[in-house]
Each structure stands twice: as structure tokens, then as C-alpha cells.
Amino acid sequence: MSHLIAPSILSGDFANLIKDIEMLNNSDADWFHIDVMDGVFVPNISFGFPVLEAINRHTLKPLDVHLMIVEPDKYIKQFKKAGANILTVHAEACTHLHRTIQAIKQEDMSAGVSLNPHTAVNDLEDIIQDIDLVLIMSVNPGYGGQKFIENTYRKIERTRNLIEKNGSKAKIEVDGGVNLTNAPKLIEAGADVLVAGSFVFGSDDPEATIRALKNV
Numbered sequence: 001m002s003h004l005i006a007p008s009i010l011s012g013d014f015a016n017l018i019k020d021i022e023m024l025n026n027s028d029a030d031w032f033h034i035d036v037m038d039g040v041f042v043p044n045i046s047f048g049f050p051v052l053e054a055i056n057r058h059t060l061k062p063l064d065v066h067l068m069i070v071e072p073d074k075y076i077k078q079f080k081k082a083g084a085n086i087l088t089v090h091a092e093a094c095t096h097l098h099r100t101i102q103a104i105k106q107e108d109m110s111a112g113v114s115l116n117p118h119t120a121v122n123d124l125e126d127i128i129q130d131i132d133l134v135l136i137m138s139v140n141p142g143y144g145g146q147k148f149i150e151n152t153y154r155k156i157e158r159t160r161n162l163i164e165k166n167g168s169k170a171k172i173e174v175d176g177g178v179n180l181t182n183a184p185k186l187i188e189a190g191a192d193v194l195v196a197g198s199f200v201f202g203s204d205d206p207e208a209t210i211r212a213l214k215n216v
């Protein structure tokens, strides 16, 4: 299966989101990546349900929602209602991660778990068969436009090994500092989904940049 591209709307133009949504609808993007930040789990606040609902009214593609929030369990039903198709929580934010995953699946969403750069892949050993996605952060979460952390390649390889060893069907998504230089190596290491924010929206031709990432 060819890899998927999930442009992060965090780097879009919030004063003219419809333009970016239509561009993504017409592009080779596979998913819309939506970063929700609460100012507690990460030192930044992005947006919440009203923006997600507005995007959902216009998107033709799945919404891949990445929650950088504490106590995500409180909001799972609301994220479903707002249009999330894939809901990813942070392992570091969940005391009862297994319960949180079950609650996401109960709402008929795909369930993802994200790992901060310092979190060991082995922390997922007892849950890897239950999840649909592992989101590996290749920057410390909170902001777009940060420098890619090189250890990510090894981390992807370790995740791929864990998935294969346990017969899991989870996809591996990488998020942070992704560009055309590191994309080939990320795919070679085992990534299935590339998230890209500033590299796409900061380029002269975002649609062509998405196509280039897809054609890697």
C-alpha cells in the first residue's frame, strides 16, 4: 500500500479556512490532520469543536484528529459528533489508556495513540493489537514549524517490529518537521502516514507540495 499524506491544518490560514479546505479536497491529501491543543498538555492552545465542525461541513476526506489534551475521555463523544473519523490520544495523557481506546472504538472511530519523543515504543506492547494507529511525534508537540528529531527513524523501525511481532494492523504516522528531504527515509523506516504542516502551507504551491510528498 502506498503511504498516505495528512496535511496539518494548524499551518493553514484561519482567516480563510475554506480556501485551504477546498485546496485539500482537490489535492492528493488522503486525510485532514487536525491538531487540538489545550494549553495544559502542551504549551499552546489551537482550536476546538466549532472549528472542527466547520471543517467537517466542507471536507471530502477523513478527519484525523490529534488530541494534545489532558483527560481526553471527557470529550470522546463530542469529537465523534464534531466529525472525527480517527481519534488519537497521547499515551502520556491517559492513566487508563486501554479504557480510553475502547471508548473511542465504541463510538465507531479508529483509535490512535501518540508518543512524545521521549516515550518508549515498548510502552505500547500490551495495547498494540487494540489500536489502529501509532502517531510518532518527531518534534515535541505544541507548535508547527519545529526541527525534525533524527531519532525518529529508529523509533519507527522499533514500532514496525512491535507491530509485526504482535500481528497488529496498526498504521504508523509521523508528525513534526516532515519535508521532502526526510520523507523518503521515513517511508523506508516503515512510516505509513506522513503529517506535514508548515512544509505544505508555507510553500508557494501547497497542492504541488502535497503531490510531491505523495509521489515520494
Ligand SMILES: O=C(CO)[C@H](O)[C@H](O)COP(=O)(O)O
Pocket (backbone or CB within 6 Å): 008, 010, 011, 033, 035, 066, 139, 140, 141, 142, 143, 144, 145, 146, 175, 176, 177, 178, 195, 196, 197, 198, 199
Ligand atoms: O502536532 C503538531 C504540533 O504539535 C503538528 O501537526 C506538527 O507540528 C506539524 O507541523 P510541522 O509540519 O510544521 O512540523
